[in-house]
Amino acid sequence: MVEVFKGTTTVGIVCKDGVVLASESRATMGHFIASTTAQKIYQLAERVGLTTAGVVGDAQSIVRMIQVESRLYNMQRGEPMTVKGTATLLSNVLASRRYFPFMVQLLLGGVDKKGPKLFSLDALGGQIEEHKVVATGSGSPTAYGVLEALYDPKMDVEEGAKLGIRAIHNAIKRDSASGDVIQVVKITGDGYEVADESSVENIRRAL
Numbered sequence: 523m524v525e526v527f528k529g530t531t532t533v534g535i536v537c538k539d540g541v542v543l544a545s546e547s548r549a550t551m552g553h554f555i556a557s558t559t560a561q562k563i564y565q566l567a568e569r570v571g572l573t574t575a576g577v578v579g580d581a582q583s584i585v586r587m588i589q590v591e592s593r594l595y596n597m598q599r600g601e602p603m604t605v606k607g608t609a610t611l612l613s614n615v616l617a618s619r620r621y622f623p624f625m626v627q628l629l630l631g632g633v634d635k636k637g638p639k640l641f642s643l644d645a646l647g648g649q650i651e652e653h654k655v656v657a658t659g660s661g662s663p664t665a666y667g668v669l670e671a672l673y674d675p676k677m678d679v680e681e682g683a684k685l686g687i688r689a690i691h692n693a694i695k696r697d698s699a700s701g702d703v704i705q706v707v708k709i710t711g712d713g714y715e716v717a718d719e720s721s722v723e724n725i726r727r728a729l
Contacts, residue, residue: 531661540710541631544686570632617647661693
């Protein structure tokens with residue numbers, strides 16, 4: 523049996539002006555740390571991002587597929603696909619493989635003309651629209667403790683980013699499959715912004 527990279531913590535937060543996605547960067551194969559710089563947040567479109575938990579190869583295949591479909595839609599329609607439309611497309615792709623599923627758990631978030639949207643999707647295409655916070659992966663129970671205690675629907679993406687960092691930071695303390703660098707993305711009507719690594723570390727050190 524071929525071993526795969528898996529084990530993670532990812533977080534999605536709905537803010538008043540956008541969506542925050544956060545993750546850490548450790549990939550494991552059993553008890554072995556296979557990578558300390560794994561990418562787990564991907565940009566799918568101008569204002570849409572995706573976090574991945576599960577098998578890395580499956581996640582990367584899905585990302586490439588949805589990126590291409592999003593570009594084609596934009597070219598043909600002259601406007602970007604909505605966040606819900608992207609989530610539905612992704613759900614259909616996952617459901618079509620239900621007998622040989624992609625082993626992933628995904629969070630899709632973004633901003634469109636209807637405002638900030640966040641969806642969680644399972645390996646069989648189950649889709650749930652999240653209105654507050656959501657976490658996935660092996661460190662999610664710890665992350666949820668922080669998110670549920672400190673989330674405020676009135677927070678902006680800057681405050682949401684700090685909450686996401688705190689949630690991931692605490693998950694890293696308790697989950698051996700999560701660790702190393704914390705990655706944060708802020709998505710607003712102005713676009714998709716990857717938080718500077720040094721700024722994230724400064725916030726982390728202050729916790």
